[in-house]
Amino acid sequence: MPTVPDLSSRPYQLTVEHTLTLAAGVVFRALTEQFDRWFAEPDTLLMTAEVDVPFFFETRFDGQRHPHYGRFLRLVPDELVEMTWVTGNPGTKGAETVVTIELSPLGTGTHIRLTHAGLIDEESRDGHEDAWPLVLDHLEHSMSRHV
Numbered sequence: 001m002p003t004v005p006d007l008s009s010r011p012y013q014l015t016v017e018h019t020l021t022l023a024a025g026v027v028f029r030a031l032t033e034q035f036d037r038w039f040a041e042p043d044t045l046l047m048t049a050e051v052d053v054p055f056f057f058e059t060r061f062d063g064q065r066h067p068h069y070g071r072f073l074r075l076v077p078d079e080l081v082e083m084t085w086v087t088g089n090p091g092t093k094g095a096e097t098v099v100t101i102e103l104s105p106l107g108t109g110t111h112i113r114l115t116h117a118g119l120i121d122e123e124s125r126d127g128h129e130d131a132w133p134l135v136l137d138h139l140e141h142s143m144s145r146h147v
Helices: 024-032 122-144
Strands: 012-020 054-061 064-076 080-085 097-106 108-119
Touching: 012 122, 024 080, 024 097, 024 108, 024 122, 108 122
Parallel strands: none
Antiparallel strands: 012 108, 054 064, 064 080, 080 097, 097 108
């Protein structure tokens, strides 16, 4: 059983709901095995879709390198991805946060309920609240070319 971070001293969290035209299986694989197809910079992804195995990847934004670290806490194929999520500034400011992504089939698509908990302050929460919908739109756009 993986060790879940103690979030009690970091009460800031957000929830984003989003509907994608992609099937739940495609979304699940994109979040666990295929980050390099849509989010991670080429040749930076170190990820195995196994609980409690650390992962790493980088993104680039505004010419800056943004490393991401974490580990999967729970994986239920086509239904649930829960992982820790650690980034620098501004991001999570080095705090180990928890991202829970619930997948629900909706017609031929998937409804996503993403909760990001354990954020250190309002700035981090607000930044992620703005970013997650853009990330999910990018996932849909990128992965729809691979389906």
